[in-house]
Amino acid sequence: MYRIFVSQPIPEPALEYMREHAEVEVFRWQHREMTVPEVEDAVKRADYLYCMHTIPVTRSVVEANPNLLGYGVAGTRGDIHDLEAVEEAGIPWLVAEHPTPPENPEDWDDNGWGLNPRATADLLVTHVLSAAYRFVESDRYCRERRFFQEMTMDLMGLGCTGKTVALYGFGKVARQAAKRFKALDMRVLYTKRTRLSPEEEVAYGVEWVADPDDLFREADFVCLLTNAEPQNLKMVTARHFSLMKPTAYFFNVARGRLVDQDALIAALQAGTIAGAGLDVFTSEPPKVIEPYVPEEFVSMPNVSLTPHNGGATYRSRGAQCMAIAEAIVSDIKRREAESAQVATA
Incomplete structure (x- = not known):
């Protein structure tokens, strides 16, 4: 054998x-x-x-x-x-042989190409919902205190209805996420190197933003969804976090090395932004062989963490x-x- x-x-x-x-x-x-x-x-x-x-x-x-x-x-x-x-x-x-993706992303079927992007989009939306309704903090609150004041002010959140979510990049995952965010009655902004056609923007219910800085300025929830190309390493810096509202949240389900992780930690510790949701970290291959979650993130109650688990269905x-x-x-x-x-x- x-x-x-x-x-x-x-x-x-x-x-x-x-x-x-x-x-x-x-x-x-x-x-x-x-x-x-x-x-x-x-x-x-x-x-x-x-x-x-x-x-x-x-x-x-x-x-x-x-x-x-x-x-x-x-x-x-x-x-x-x-x-x-x-x-x-x-x-x-x-x-492994992978099915050739159809030219139209809407034609992705459930038996091949569309499964992983859809699962990752679902995880991203889960992170956003968790931040909007402070789900992780609420869970810890109940576990640690064991009692509560009904309708407490301790856990007030932004919610999703009427809020603005920004998609930095508009590839396979972002296309799926946009539809889900629209279903939550959110305003969806996006930017990418090549703008979608007017028909596609209407179909996805998204608004084009030419300057990525405006995504950070306007959004309540900023979602990083760009490709991990050499020119994109540490593309999100302390300057970008300084542009965000102090009530806004940052999310990354793309690659950890796209973000200046030290700058993100500093922004969270200083209260420059309200929180974050992370599925990826700098401390993953190829930088290190054995991935780990930095202690700074673990200690923050306003950060939701998942172990690069976007396709875990x-x-x-x-x-x-x-x-x-x-x-x-x-x-x-x-x-x-x-x-x-x-x-x-």
């Missing part, structure tokens, strides 16, 4: 599919990533390494088992994968994980077919 090592617990259907064709071992912990030494040890007793998004494939990992039959991945990443070392060893990348994560499993099993079937041909020759 072939042996597959899976870098973290994943939805059971993908595991069951691989178990039909191989012995499967799964990293036992759910609260942290594998360290590089743990990955090195794992590949020594495996034929295939099933990698989730941020599992490092370093030169030392390659050298730990240069005879590995393949790395199963959602896609290769030069920032965490040593592509040169893998190529030198001749180990194949078994890349059984349908979305399940589809992603099954695609990697299928890539590995496809290679196993190919090898088995070749062996059968040799045996019968």
Whole structure:
């Protein structure tokens, strides 16, 4: 039997599919990533390494088992994968096949391309709702005090109706989020490099803002949704937070490295802005191998935190994980077919 090592617990259907064709071992912990030494040890007793998004494939990992039959991945990443070392060893990348997205985002179906953007948009809206109604603070309030004054003034919030939400970037996630914010009777501003057509703006119910600074000035809730491109690193700085209303909130479900994290912490500590909702942090790959949440954010009651979990629904994560499993099993079937041909020759 072939042996597959899976870098973290994943939805059971993908595991069951691989178990039909191989012995499967799964990293036992759910609260942290594998360290590089743990990955090195794992590949020594495996034929295939099933990698989730941020599992490092370093030169030392390659050298730990240069005879590995393949790395199963959602896609290769030069920032965490040593592509040169893998190529030198001749180990194949078994890349999950993803459906080609339709030209019109409204045509995304529930069986493929649209699942992860929709799930991430839902998580973003959840962060905004939590801030608007101070949900996390209210939960802590009840747990810590155990009693309350009905209609207390301690937990008054902005609410959503009639408030302004700004989408900095208007890609897959933002398009889904805009529809949800409109359903909450919010004014939705957006900016991107290329303005939408008038028809698209009407369809999504959004207003164009040419200068991104105006997003920060006008919005009650600012949502960062730009791509993690080199030119965008630390694109949101202390100056941007100084433009925001002291009652406004900042949200990031894109990438932590797009924001000057120290400036965000300082703005929150000084009361420059009212709070934040974060699904991503600077302390993630490629800056560090083992992601962690900075203590400053943990200590702030006005900040909602999620562990880069935007696509964490059984349908979305399940589809992603099954695609990697299928890539590995496809290679196993190919090898088995070749062996059968040799045996019968």
